Amino acid sequence: MWHDAVLVAGKDLRIEARSRVGLWQVVPFALLVLILLAFAIGPDQSSLRNAAPGIFWIALLFSTVLAIQRSVAVESGEGTRDGLRLSGIDPAGIFLGKAAAVGLQLLVLQLVLWAGVTFLFDVRVHVIWLAVVACLLATFGLACAGVLYGALSAGLRVRDTLLPLLVLPVLAPVLLAGSKVWQAALSGNTSAGTQWLKILVPFAVIYLVVGIVLYGPLQEAA
Amino acid sequence: MTAIIKAWRPRWLVAVAVAAVATTALTVWLGLWVTPPDEVQGNLARLLYIHPAVATVALYWAGGVALAGSLLYLWPRTRSFVWDRLAAAAVEVGAVFSALTLVTGSLWGRPVWGVWWTWDARLTSTALLLLLELGYLALRRVPADPHIRARRCAVAAILVAIDVPIVHFSVDWWNTLHQGGTILDPGFELHVHGSMLWTMLLSFVAFTLIFVWLLAVRYRIEVLQDAAGDQELEISLTERWSEDDQLVGVGSSTSGPDDMGSP
Numbered sequence: 376m377w378h379d380a381v382l383v384a385g386k387d388l389r390i391e392a393r394s395r396v397g398l399w400q401v402v403p404f405a406l407l408v409l410i411l412l413a414f415a416i417g418p419d420q421s422s423l424r425n426a427a428p429g430i431f432w433i434a435l436l437f438s439t440v441l442a443i444q445r446s447v448a449v450e451s452g453e454g455t456r457d458g459l460r461l462s463g464i465d466p467a468g469i470f471l472g473k474a475a476a477v478g479l480q481l482l483v484l485q486l487v488l489w490a491g492v493t494f495l496f497d498v499r500v501h502v503i504w505l506a507v508v509a510c511l512l513a514t515f516g517l518a519c520a521g522v523l524y525g526a527l528s529a530g531l532r533v534r535d536t537l538l539p540l541l542v543l544p545v546l547a548p549v550l551l552a553g554s555k556v557w558q559a560a561l562s563g564n565t566s567a568g569t570q571w572l573k574i575l576v577p578f579a580v581i582y583l584v585v586g587i588v589l590y591g592p593l594q595e596a597a
Numbered sequence: 598m599t600a601i602i603k604a605w606r607p608r609w610l611v612a613v614a615v616a617a618v619a620t621t622a623l624t625v626w627l628g629l630w631v632t633p634p635d636e637v638q639g640n641l642a643r644l645l646y647i648h649p650a651v652a653t654v655a656l657y658w659a660g661g662v663a664l665a666g667s668l669l670y671l672w673p674r675t676r677s678f679v680w681d682r683l684a685a686a687a688v689e690v691g692a693v694f695s696a697l698t699l700v701t702g703s704l705w706g707r708p709v710w711g712v713w714w715t716w717d718a719r720l721t722s723t724a725l726l727l728l729l730e731l732g733y734l735a736l737r738r739v740p741a742d743p744h745i746r747a748r749r750c751a752v753a754a755i756l757v758a759i760d761v762p763i764v765h766f767s768v769d770w771w772n773t774l775h776q777g778g779t780i781l782d783p784g785f786e787l788h789v790h791g792s793m794l795w796t797m798l799l800s801f802v803a804f805t806l807i808f809v810w811l812l813a814v815r816y817r818i819e820v821l822q823d824a825a826g827d828q829e830l831e832i833s834l835t836e837r838w839s840e841d842d843q844l845v846g847v848g849s850s851t852s853g854p855d856d857m858g859s860p
Contacts, residue, residue: 545729589671
C-alpha cells in the first residue's frame with residue numbers, strides 16, 4: 376500500500392511540476408482571495424489584523440477546492456481512470472498517494488499564504504509552533520477529505536459545480552478550528568489554541584480511515 | 598405510457614398513515630388545549646411538543662436509516678437496490694426534518710434567546726447537516742448508471758452520517774446556548790412532568806410515524822421512477838424499431854416512380 380502510495384504521489388507531483396497549473400493558477404488564486412477579502416473588510420489595519428486568521432483559512436479552503444479539482448482532472452482523460460484501476464495498484468494506495476500529493480501542494484500554498492498575510496496585513500504570529508501544528512493537521516485532513524470527495528465527483532459532467540457544494544460544508548470544521556488556533560497563535564494564548572487543535576486531529580483521522588476503506592468502492596463507481 | 602406500473606405498496610402503509618394522522622391530531626389537542634403553559638416560558642414551551650421530536654427524527658431515525666441502508670448496499674453480500682432506495686428516501690425525508698428542526702428552533706429562539714439565529718455549536722452543526730443532505734440530493738440527481746449512482750450515493754451518505762454524532766455531542770463538547778438532553782439528562786433524571794411529559798412522548802410517536810409514512814411513500818416513488826425509466830427505454834426502443842420498419846416501407850415505395858417512369 377505504501378509503495379503504491381509513493382508511486383501515485385510521485386506521478387501526480389510530476390504532472391504538477393511539468394504542467395505548472397498549481398503554480399500559475401492555484402497560488403495566484405489564493406493570493407487573489409487574500410486581496411479580495413482585504414477589499415471587503417476595508418483598509419483599517421487593526422480590523423484587517425483581527426480578520427487575518429479567517430482570511431488565511433478561507434483562502435486556503437477555496438484553493439483546496441481548486442487543488443482537488445486539479446487532482447481529479449489529472450485522471451479525467453479518456454480511459455485514464457480505467458488504466459489506474461487496472462494497474463493493480465491498491466485503491467488505498469491510490470487514495471494515500473493522491474492525498475499526499477494534494478497535501479504537499481497545500482503545504483506550499485500555506486507558506487505562500489503565510490507570507491501573504493504577514494506582508495499584506497502586518498500579522499506577526501507569536502506562538503509559531505501552534506500555527507505550524509494547526510497547518511500540518513489541517514493539511515492532513517483537507518487532503519484526505521478533499522481527495523475522497525474528488526473521487527466522489529470524478530467522471531461527472533457537473534463535477535466542477537457539484538464538488539464545492541459537496542466538499543465545502545465538510546471542510547467547514549477545519550476553517551473553524553484553524554481560524555481559532557491562528558487567533559490564539561497571534562495573541563499568544565496557547566491554551567485556547569490547543570483546545571481547538573483537538574478538532575483537527577479527529578477530523579484528519581476520520582477522513583484518513585474512511586478514505587482508505589471507501590476509496591475502493593468509489594473507484595469502481597467512477 | 599399505457600402499461601400500468603406495478604410497484605411496492607404494502608397494506609401496512611395505510612395503517613401507518615392513519616396512525617400518524619391520529620397521533621398527530623392527539624398531540625395537537627393535548628399540546629394546545631390540555632397541557633398547562635410553562636411556569637417560566639409560558640406558551641412558548643408548547644414548542645417542546647414539536648421541536649425535540651422533529652430533531653430526533655432528523656438526526657437519529659433519518660440518519661440511522663440512511664447510514665444502515667448505505668452500508669448494506671456497499672456490503673457485497675447484501676447489495677440490493679432496496680437499500681439504495683431506502684437510504685435515498687431517508688436522506689430526503691431527513692433533509693425536510695432537518696430544515697423543520699432549524700425553523701422550529703429559530704421560532705423559539707427569537708422570543709427566548711432574543712435572536713433568530715446564533716452561532717452555537719448545535720445550530721451550526723445542524724445547519725451543516727442540512728447542507729450535506731442537500732449535497733447528497735444534488736449528487737443523486739446527476740444522471741448515471743444506476744449501479745454507479747447507488748455506489749456513489751452510498752459513500753456520500755456515510756460521509757453525511759459522520760456529522761450526526763457531532764450534532765449529538767455538540768451540546769456536551771462545547772458550552773452552548775442550546776440546552777442539553779430534554780427529557781433525560783446524562784444523569785438520567787426526569788425533568789419534564791405530568792401531562793407535558795406524556796404529550797411530549799406522544800409527539801415522538803407521532804413524528805416517528807410520520808417519518809415512517811413519508812419514508813415508505815418516498816421509497817415507493819423511487820421504485821416507480823426506476824420502473825418508469827425502464828419502461829421509457831422500452832417504449833423508445835419499440836418506437837425506434839417501428840420507425841425502422843416504416844423507413845424500410847418508404848424505401849420500397851420510393852422505387853415506385855422509377856417503375857412509373859418506365860413505359
